[in-house]
Amino acid sequence: DGGITQSPKYLFRKEGQNVTLSCEQNLNHDAMYWYRQDPGQGLRLIYYSQIVNDFQKGDIAEGYSVSREKKESFPLTVTSAQKNPTAFYLCASTGEDRNNSPLHFGNGTRLTVT
Amino acid sequence: GEDVEQSLFLSVREGDSSVINCTYTDSSSTYLYWYKQEPGAGLQLLTYIFSNMDMKQDQRLTVLLNKKDKHLSLRIADTQTGDSAIYFCAEKRHSSASKIIFGSGTRLSIRP
Numbered sequence: 024d025g026g027i028t029q030s031p032k033y034l035f036r037k038e039g040q041n042v043t044l045s046c047e048q049n050l051n052h053d054a055m056y057w058y059r060q061d062p063g064q065g066l067r068l069i070y071y072s073q074i075v076n077d078f079q080k081g082d083i084a085e086g087y088s089v090s091r092e093k094k095e096s097f098p099l100t101v102t103s104a105q106k107n108p109t110a111f112y113l114c115a116s117t118g119e120d121r122n123n124s125p126l127h128f129g130n131g132t133r134l135t136v137t
Numbered sequence: 138g139e140d141v142e143q144s145l146f147l148s149v150r151e152g153d154s155s156v157i158n159c160t161y162t163d164s165s166s167t168y169l170y171w172y173k174q175e176p177g178a179g180l181q182l183l184t185y186i187f188s189n190m191d192m193k194q195d196q197r198l199t200v201l202l203n204k205k206d207k208h209l210s211l212r213i214a215d216t217q218t219g220d221s222a223i224y225f226c227a228e229k230r231h232s233s234a235s236k237i238i239f240g241s242g243t244r245l246s247i248r249p
Contacts, residue, residue, distance in 0.1 A: 027179075058239075063145065065225065065239040066180075081236075113179055125170055126227075126237055128179035 159226030
């Protein structure tokens with residue numbers, strides 16, 4: 024079945040360490056996105072990529088980095104520069120017909136930094 | 138402002154209808170979406186409406202769009218315990234086709 028896979032589901036790190044969250048899709052979608060979700064808040068866009076080897080900053084990109092070396096994969100690195108990294112991270116993708124293509128989401132990774 | 142706004146909580150009795158409301162600000166929005174999020178999971182697309190429509194019905198779900206007032210609603214008929222979740226309204230703006238703006242979500246709880 025086609026879908027978006029995020030791993031791991033839960034991730035624990037010590038403060039000061041970088042950590043990379045995985046996102047893989049087999050939907051053949053061009054565009055991929057990373058969102059951050061905090062309790063009682065909507066989703067905030069971190070980074071997005073419309074095509075391989077290209078990506079743009081979203082609204083809260085500081086302290087994060089991404090790469091898009093393959094169409095299927097869009098890993099997110101949470102660096103030690105991110106002041107408040109504990110959150111629920113959601114990866115999403117959209118198809119070629121972006122005008123009428125809603126976001127398809129993975130099941131998220133909950134990151135806890137202590 | 139640029140916000141998509143929703144009330145944070147809604148409680149309904151099992152079997153009643155639930156109506157979740159949303160307001161948005163960008164008159165150039167092309168599509169408006171409703172997503173459902175169950176605990177610990179990602180967002181699942183429930184339904185969407187194109188901005189030139191004013192109503193869309195899909196089984197127990199009815200979406201109403203008042204473009205003049207920039208108001209969107211989701212009605213769930215015969216609400217069941219399995220409908221307990223957070224519901225997000227989202228808009229795709231013509232000015233930025235790659236970005237979809239989300240509301241803060243409405244937590245729907247069902248009482249017996």
